[in-house]
Amino acid sequence: MATCRGIDVSNNQGAQDWMAWKKQGLTFAFAKASEGEHTHDSRFATHIKGIKGAGLVPGAYHFAWPNQSATVEAANYISAVKPYAGRGFIHWLDLERYNDGRNYQGRTAAQIKAYAAAWVAAVQKAFPSQRVGIYTSASDIAAGHVPSGVPLWFPSYPGSSADTYAEAEKHTRPAPSGRSVTLWQFTSDPAGPARIDQSLAYMSASAFRAWAGVEAPAYEPFPGTSWFTTGRRSPIVAAMHDRLVEVGCGRYQSSKDKDVIGPGDKASYEAWQRECGYTGSAATWPPGKTTWDRLQVPKS
Incomplete structure (x- = not known):
């Protein structure tokens, strides 16, 4: 199965040599942009400028607080990414529970799903020609928190059996609760000095770029x-x-x-x-x- 490689970063990571990452075979990179109703990631602008400058497929993510307003959170995210979200930019809702549950507290599964659907719809409306998906876990999917019909970026860590891209590419494509995933984040603590989340997308680099809209697909001649x-x-x-x-x-x-x-x-x-x-x-x-x-x- 064709795949391509990428990473994601936040304010937990310092400055990156993005051209070096590209030379290592990366196709895409995503950066945390915002969280909740008001917080912007302090390193987002630096990261995303570097990602775009290196010619990688760019994207951003928003860490969700489903017990707050989806409308306000979407607006917070949109304000953070709007200066950078040109053709081929991918948007992700990071839908995961804090260990202490503070961002899910007081919400039912149906309410969390409604929040996610509303956030996705608001961001899609703001960027109608761009991809909007959800990063989320097997437990969230099983609990019914994730609306259907959206691209899924799925974190699951097999450990030492998938500690590198080459090892991950040999694994079976995940299918949590029978759902198809577009991307698999296979490690958040890889071997070696990088210590950066690594992901595979289940399409070739050229197909991924076309899917993202970085390079609009060419038309065939007028078919009649x-x-x-x-x-x-x-x-x-x-x-x-x-x-x-x-x-x-x-x-x-x-x-x-x-x-x-x-x-x-x-x-x-x-x-x-x-x-x-x-x-x-x-x-x-x-x-x-x-x-x-x-x-x-x-x-x-």
């Missing part, structure tokens, strides 16, 4: 008008959707399954046709070659 009338499933549809959002036509938002043509995609494309100067029947679905070619992602 009839191709768009079948509601078909295709990565081309997801690329079209992402590009429509990028050019400002994403206010309609199609279904969560972006690989399938839905009403939102049709409405968004018609908005794009109008922006290209078409009116009346010329601005209705399906796409034509002229507007399709104008929507192409610039190759640089």
Whole structure:
């Protein structure tokens, strides 16, 4: 199974040589941005600038307090990352219980799940073309704290049998409570001097970059008008959707399954046709070659 490698950092780690990490084969790196309703991580700006400067896929995470307001916490996170969250930025809710339970105190499983769903929705609304997922444990998943339909970054530590990337890559992909995980954090205390959380993503480096949106997928040549009338499933549809959002036509938002043509995609494309100067029947679905070619992602 194809994988790629990454790490995550917080104010517990000092300055990093991010180019050195990249040369060691890393594809992505995430930094803690915020916690609760008001706290920002003191090293976030330094970390994220270095991550982006090295050309790694960047991301950030927010440590959750489900017994506080999801709306306020999402706003706290958004304010921390907004200056840095360009194309391909990945957002994570760190949903884990403190050892003494203070951040879960007084909340039922249903309330924690509702908090997580609300936080994800608020951050997705703020960054509609970017990935938003949840970092969480097997116990949280088993307890029903985690909404469905979100990418999962899963921590689980086999110990010395998976102390390096090479060892972790030989392990079976985790499936806590039958859930599929996108990333596996396989150690928080690796052998050697690094002492930095290490993770695998279950896709190749190029696929991960495309998934994150760092490099928007290239379209195929215009497939003909009839191709768009079948509601078909295709990565081309997801690329079209992402590009429509990028050019400002994403206010309609199609279904969560972006690989399938839905009403939102049709409405968004018609908005794009109008922006290209078409009116009346010329601005209705399906796409034509002229507007399709104008929507192409610039190759640089």
